[in-house]
Structure formats: structure tokens, C-alpha cells
Amino acid sequence: MTEPALHAIAADHVFDGTAVRERTAVVIDGTRIARLVPTTELPGGITVRILPEGAWLAPGFIDLQVNGGGDVLFNDQPTAQGARAIAAAHRKFGTTGLLPTLITDSPEKTGLALEAVNALAGREPGILGLHLEGPYLSPEKRGVHDPRHIRRPHADDLALLTAPRHRVLLVTLAPEVVPPGFITELVAAGVRVSLGHSMASYRETMAAMAEGLVGFTHLFNAMRPLASREPGPIAAALQSPDACYGLIVDGVHVHPAMLRLALRGAGRPILVTDAMPPVGGVRASFALYGRAIEVQDGRCVTGDGTLAGTNLDMASSVRNCVHVLNVPLPDALRFASAHPAMFLGLDHMLGRLAVGYRADLVALDPKNMTVIATWVAGSGEG
Ligand SMILES: [Zn+2]
Numbered sequence: 001m002t003e004p005a006l007h008a009i010a011a012d013h014v015f016d017g018t019a020v021r022e023r024t025a026v027v028i029d030g031t032r033i034a035r036l037v038p039t040t041e042l043p044g045g046i047t048v049r050i051l052p053e054g055a056w057l058a059p060g061f062i063d064l065q066v067n068g069g070g071d072v073l074f075n076d077q078p079t080a081q082g083a084r085a086i087a088a089a090h091r092k093f094g095t096t097g098l099l100p101t102l103i104t105d106s107p108e109k110t111g112l113a114l115e116a117v118n119a120l121a122g123r124e125p126g127i128l129g130l131h132l133e134g135p136y137l138s139p140e141k142r143g144v145h146d147p148r149h150i151r152r153p154h155a156d157d158l159a160l161l162t163a164p165r166h167r168v169l170l171v172t173l174a175p176e177v178v179p180p181g182f183i184t185e186l187v188a189a190g191v192r193v194s195l196g197h198s199m200a201s202y203r204e205t206m207a208a209m210a211e212g213l214v215g216f217t218h219l220f221n222a223m224r225p226l227a228s229r230e231p232g233p234i235a236a237a238l239q240s241p242d243a244c245y246g247l248i249v250d251g252v253h254v255h256p257a258m259l260r261l262a263l264r265g266a267g268r269p270i271l272v273t274d275a276m277p278p279v280g281g282v283r284a285s286f287a288l289y290g291r292a293i294e295v296q297d298g299r300c301v302t303g304d305g306t307l308a309g310t311n312l313d314m315a316s317s318v319r320n321c322v323h324v325l326n327v328p329l330p331d332a333l334r335f336a337s338a339h340p341a342m343f344l345g346l347d348h349m350l351g352r353l354a355v356g357y358r359a360d361l362v363a364l365d366p367k368n369m370t371v372i373a374t375w376v377a378g379s380g381e382g
Contacts, residue, residue, distance in 0.1 A: 003380055005030050007047040010039045011057035011363065015330050017338045017352030026057060028359040031125075031377040035355055049380075051363050051372060056329070059337035059351050060096025060360035060374055061314040062344070064170060064246060065131055065217070065272040067101050068309075071281035073288065074100045078113035080120050087126045089280030090273075091381060093313035094336075094362040094371045097128045097350060099170055101274075104134030104145040111160070114169075121166030125358070125377040128344060129168025132161075133217065136173040137197035141222045144308040145197065146289045152177050162189035168344045172217040174198035175208035187212030192344060194246070195233050197222045205236035209243075215343060218274055219245040219262055220254045221307075243267030244343040247335075248274050249320040250312040252299050256324055263325065268339040271317045271332070276300045276309035319369035329366060 010025040016036060025042050027034040042048060051057060068074055070089030072082050083100040090098055102113040110132060117130040135149050142150055161171065162185060170192040175183065176199060183193050194215025195208060201224070205213075216223075216237040224232035237243045238261070247262055247269050248254060262269055273279065276293065277286040284295040293300050293308045300308045314336055321332035341351025349358050359378040362371060373382035 003028070003378070004047050006034070007049070008042055009049045009051065009057060009361065009363070009375070010042070011051040011055050012053060013056045013366075014353065015056060015058040015333050016354060017059050017334065020330055026353055026359075026361065028375070028378045031359060033353060033355060033357045033359050036353060052365070054366065055372060056364045056366050057353070058333045058362055058364065059353055060362045060376065061094045061271075061318070061336040062128070062340040062350065063090060063095045063098040063273050063275070063314055064270060064340050064343070065101050065133070065274045066090060066098045067103060067275060068277035068286070069275055069279045069281065071277045071283050071286070073277045073286055074102055074113070075105055075109065075288070078102055078109050078116055080116045080124075083116055083120060083127050084124060087124070090275065090313065091126065091374055091376070092280055092371065093315040094318075094364065094374060095314045096360040096362065096374055096376045097126055099129050099131040099168065100127065101131040101133050104137060104142075104149045106149060107154075114160070114165075117167050118165060127167070128346065129165075129170065131170040131172065133172040133196065136177050138174040138177060138199045140199050141174070141197045141224075143197060143222045144288060144302065144306055153179070153182060158182070158185055161186060161191060165190075168192065168346065170194060170215070170344070172196035172215070174200060175213065176200045176204050180207075181211070183208055183211035183213050190345075195223070198233060199224045200233050202231045202233070202236055205233040209236065209240065214242050214244055216243060216245040218248050218253065218272065220258050221248065237267060238262065238265035241266045244270055244339065246270050246272040248272060248310060248312065249317050249325070250298070250310050251320060251324060253307065253310065259325055263327065268342065269335045270339045270343060271314065271321065271336045273312045273314055273317060274310045275312055278311050279313050315364070315369045315371050322369070
């Protein structure tokens with residue numbers, strides 16, 4: 001769809017990232033939000049898209065962890081084209097910004113992924129950066145990550161990861177396998193660091209947080225569990241107001257009681273999909289490191305039943321949050337937009353509908369959380 005540079009979208013309920021405004025229009029000028037006005041005060045002569053009765057308009061979803069979509073696995077196609085195909089598949093489910101996620105792989109693949117995402121700077125607004133999940137992980141908590149590529153950092157890794165970039169870089173690592181000061185160096189270079197696939201003790205987690213780690217990748221999954229005398233990373237995360245924890249709300253990965261516990265934590269919950277190629281695709285299976293992964297009962301599993309990412313999309317994640325966890329819709333929407341924007345340091349331009357913010361929006365039917373339309377940098381689809 002091609003809109004005129006100045007256009008407006010009107011909805012019964014507009015969640016601006018903080019509050020819900022009734023019968024409001026978002027005026028878009030080019031790629032940015034020009035203003036929010038009551039629908040009755042829209043100036044004449046402006047093109048207005050009026051959303052169906054009862055629809056919500058909200059900041060577009062931001063997904064920090066996307067392994068694949070549209071039958072593409074980023075590890076197989078760590079290229080600009082692969083990233084674009086994945087973003088296009090997820091956009092149907094309200095995701096207007098994402099980090100293609102490369103799980104543990106060879107240094108060559110890592111280099112390609114970094115190059116691909118850098119090359120999209122200024123050309124593909126929906127691709128906000130890159131998430132490297134691994135390779136510095138605990139072999140004990142590797143999940144489906146390839147043990148042949150799990151390792152400690154090499155001498156030249158820091159230079160690669162801290163090189164100047166045009167996009168956000170998020171690194172998931174196990175703090176206990178990187179040397180002291182490694183996280184500090186990454187954080188000083190603007191890299192977001194998140195704990196994941198880790199057996200870190202509480203003390204090791206607190207030391208990593210003192211170095212600047214604030215993220216927790218799919219909290220609860222693939223990390224040392226909560227225990228009375230060794231609280232581990234989960235307790236460290238839940239007690240810190242600075243912590244940002246990714247939650248997979250697919251009804252499979254984490255028990256609702258654990259998710260409710262996370263929602264009572266002091267930090268910021270973030271909805272992530274950890275999505276695999278079947279999301280927005282047509283095939284119900286794919287290969288990961290040459291192993292067949294099947295979608296069974298909505299879950300992505302290996303032959304031996306190990307979970308291998310998800311078949312989850314962001315709209316379903318928001319819906320599960322509301323319907324299963326009884327989270328008010330505005331809160332679920334914040335977990336899907338404002339919180340990830342803050343974690344990525346992009347909250348000055350994303351995660352809110354406010355003057356000067358980039359026009360990234362999702363229009364939703366709140367009954368079943370189906371996506372009516374999306375806009376990325378002012379450009380609409382649907
Ligand atoms: Zn993982």
C-alpha cells in the first residue's frame with residue numbers, strides 16, 4: 001500500500017505505550033508520527049484510514065529472538081535476503097521490528113550474519129539488528145545448539161563483536177564461560193548482553209550484572225533452575241529493576257505459574273517468540289544442523305522430543321499473555337513493544353506512539369488478537 005506522505009489512522013482504542021486513548025487518530029508524516037488527535041479534530045483534506053469498530057492501534061511488536069520464519073532459517077541463510085524473508089513472514093503477525101537470531105554456529109556464519117545485518121542499515125527499517133545466541137554457552141544447557149561450535153571466546157572475538165556497527169547487536173552468552181571483563185568490553189561498545197544457556201550461579205550472575213549484563217534470554221528455559229541455597233540466574237533476574245527478561249509464552253516452554261512469577265519480578269518482561277521457519281511458512285518441518293525438526297501439536301521438536309525453538313508468533317504471544325495469564329492488554333502490548341525497545345536502547349524512537357517517533361504500528365482485533373494491518377516507518381501493509 002502506498003500512502004501519501006501525510007496520512008492518518010483512526011481507531012476506537014489507541015494505546016500510545018503508556019495510556020489508552022479512545023477514538024483517536026495517529027497522524028503520520030512520512031516515516032514519523034506527527035501527532036495524536038481526537039478523531040473529531042482531524043484536519044480536513046487528510047487521507048484517513050478508519051479501522052473497524054473496536055479495533056486497537058498500538059506500537060508495532062519488537063521481537064528480540066527470531067531464528068526463522070516464512071520457511072527460512074537464519075542459520076541457513078545468514079544474508080540480507082534471508083533476514084528480509086524472515087521479517088516479511090513475521091510482519092503478518094504484527095512484528096514491525098526484529099533481530100534475526102543466529103544460534104551457535106561457525107565463525108564464518110557469524111561473520112556473514114554481522115555483515116548481512118550491517119548491510120541492511122538504512123534500507124530495511126524492520127531489521128533492528130542482530131542477535132547472536134551463542135557460541136559462548138554452557139554445554140550442559142545447550143538445548144539444540146550444536147556442541148561442535150559451542151566454545152569459549154577466541155582472542156580475536158572481542159574485536160569482531162565490538163567493531164563499529166550500524167545496528168543493534170545482542171549477544172546471549174553464559175557468563176561462566178567468558179573471561180572476567182569480557183562483558184564489560186562488550187557493553188562499553190554498545191552491545192546488549194543477555195544471559196542464556198547457562199549454569200551460572202547466583203554469584204556469577206551478579207558479577208555479570210555488575211559488568212553490565214541486563215538481559216536474560218528465554219528466562220527459565222536452558223538455565224540453572226531456582227533452588228533454595230543456589231538461587232541461580234532466575235532469582236538474580238527477578239530481583240533487579242534493571243533486568244530485562246525474555247519470556248516464551250506459547251503454553252509449552254514455561255508453565256503459566258512460572259510466567260506469573262516472572263510478571264511479579266522487579267524488572268521488565270519482554271515477549272519473545274524464539275520462532276523457527278514454520279512461522280508464517282507453509283512447511284511443517286525443517287532441518288536444523290542437518291537434523292529434522294517437526295511441528296507437532298504446535299511445538300517444534302527433534303526426533304527425541306527436545307524442543308527446538310517455537311512455532312509462536314508475536315500476536316499469539318500477546319493473546320496468550322492476555323487469555324492465559326490474565327494480563328491486561330495494554331501491559332501485554334508494552335511487553336511486546338516498549339520493553340524490548342528499552343532493552344535495545346531504541347526507546348527514543350520505538351515502542352511508543354508519540355510525536356517524532358518512527359511510525360511503526362500494529363492494528364489489532366482484540367477479540368482473537370488477529371492483526372488487521374501494520375506500518376513500518378510509515379509504510380502500511382494489510
Ligand atoms: Zn535458546
